Amino acid sequence: MDNNSKNLNTQEAVSEAVNKPVKAMKKQVKSKGKAIRNQFAFKKGGYSVAIIALVLAALILLNWLVAVLGDRFHLEFDMSPDSVNSISKENIEFIEGVKKDVSVTVCAAEDSYPDYMASYAQSYYGISDAGDYFEQTVNLINKYKSYNKKIKINYVDPQSSEFTAVTQKYPNAEVTYGDIIVSCGEGEKERYKKLGFSDIYALSTDDTYAAYGYSTSNISGNNIETALTGAIAYCISSKSSKIAIYTGHSATDYSSGYVELLKANNFEVEVLSDKVITSVPNEYDAIVIMAPTGDFIDSEIDAVSTFLENGGKLSKGLMYFADSTCPSLPVLESFLSQWGINVQNGLLFETNSNNTIKDDPMTMGIYPADSSEEETDQTKDKDAAFDDSILKEISFCLTGFNVPLSVGKPDDAQIKVHPVMNTLESAVVAPVGASADWNEYGDADKKQYQSVIEAKKYDYNSENKTITSYVYAFGSIEYIQSEWAENSRVSNKNLVLACTERVAGTTDSGISFISKTITNESYAESVTESSIRIIRIIFVGLIPVAMIVIGIFVYIKRRNA
Secondary structure (H helix, E strand, O other), X not given: OOHHHHHHHHHHHHHHHHHHHHHHHHHHHXXXXXXXXXXXXXXXXXXXXXXXXXXXXXXXXXXXXXXXXXXXXXXXXXXXXXXXXXXXXXXXXXXXXXOOOEEEEEOOOOOOHHHHHHHHHHHHHOOOOOOXXXXXXXXXXXXXXXXXXXXXXXXXXXXXXXXXXXXXXXXXXXXXXXXXXXXXXXXXXXXXXXXXXXXXXXXXXXXXXXXXXXXXEEEEEXXXXXXXXXXXXXXXXXXXXXXXXXXXXXXXXXXXXXXXXXXXXXXXEEEEOOOOOOOOOOOOOEEEEEOOOOOOXXXXXXXXXXXXXXXXXXXXXXXXXXXXXXXXXXXXXXXXXXXXEEEXXXXXXXXXXXXXEOOEEEEEEEEEOOHHHOOHHHHXXXXXXXXXXXXXXXXXXXEOOOOOEEEOXXXXXXXXXXXXXXXOOOEEEEOOOOOOOOOOOOHHHOEOOEEEEEXXXXXXXXXXXXXXXXXXXXXXXXXXXXXXXXXXOOOHHHHHHHHHHHHHOOOOOOOOOOXXXXXXXXXXXXXXXXXXXXXXXXXHHHHHHHHHHHHHHHHHHHHOO
């Protein structure tokens, strides 16, 4: 081998000896770099997965918090016209200030309340289309608990045993589907109030087809705010009205049914058998003269008058129930006539057999008076006009042995007198003791008589607020003490209770809110075809496509990074 070959081999050996470690090093570096890149990519991907997991967890947590807080706090924003699904500021202030535990029991399943009430309105009031008022009621009721955790809302399915328990707990309230029971307290200290359909919804009459012999009713507003908050105010009030029932002038004590009714509705009641009334303690809010058969003396009438006057502060009341078996009571009747209530001798006899119990013309249907027929001078002054709100739940009463009553002219100009319940125009006056086949009357004798009359004396106190004392006269004791009074289809007890609450001053909670009226019955009516098309394009087309494009862009960018 020559020198050149040797040199060449030597160079190749040296080159291989030098390059081999370098190649190995390059390979090692390349492998290490790839591992580092893989480790970085793994870490970066792990961070992404972790971030996505955290975001998803945060969204789930946020969704859960909104659901939980939504039950306890008001988290909604009302975009409806005139905020018809919102509670007024004044109402919110009152609700937030409630310190006692209050239970609101809605006698309907929450999800079926609108459908059931629509059916009820159609059946009982002829309302074919109530719009969204029933959904609005549920929305407004549910907001109460979000403003104050002491107010508990409970929906009771009428088909459940829980509803049966409610009806048994409040037997005198005659609870039915759709009613709302508001209560506060436990046992004998519990105060409650029932809200019925006409308490919640303002009704108006549509006489469009009156010429064809019929008219329909419509819901013109929602009074749930006033009704529900007023009921809460009543139930949390520590004031309990006190009633005294005087039976000393009565041959028979008819007070038992009345006492039971009053106690069931949070009244304190005392039955007094005093033969002579020397004075009426100011602690009573109202007194009751129950079916007297013996006349009063002048000093007793003076005591009653002094009580009603209340030192010029008024705010007292008297309930009088007549007894047809008694002789004339000139002193007591003279006192009533001073208040514009005339009591006549005899017994009312119904000549229209369609308005009586079979073979009993003395027992007849009595109907609410039409307040629109009042005299003009009384309707001009709102304080003088008759407040017919006590007749909201009254359909008709059924009573027997009615003493004829009529509206007269009171002695005092500050006393205004109003008919509350009337007979039909087919009634006549028969002598006491007349038999069922008595027929000594002619067409000229037939007329309408009052069966319940309200007289009120009103004035103004130093703060220019109205103060009022009431006298109510009932033509028959059977409004409260008879088999008919226990019949749920007639309104005897409802009327007596409503009048008693008024004379005792328990109906005025001092809370009043504007009726909620839905002028835009449904959002669907304000959505046009073009707006539907635009919304469909945006949410079904543009937004999903945009998300896909963004996803592809991010994928390509990361792949090429």
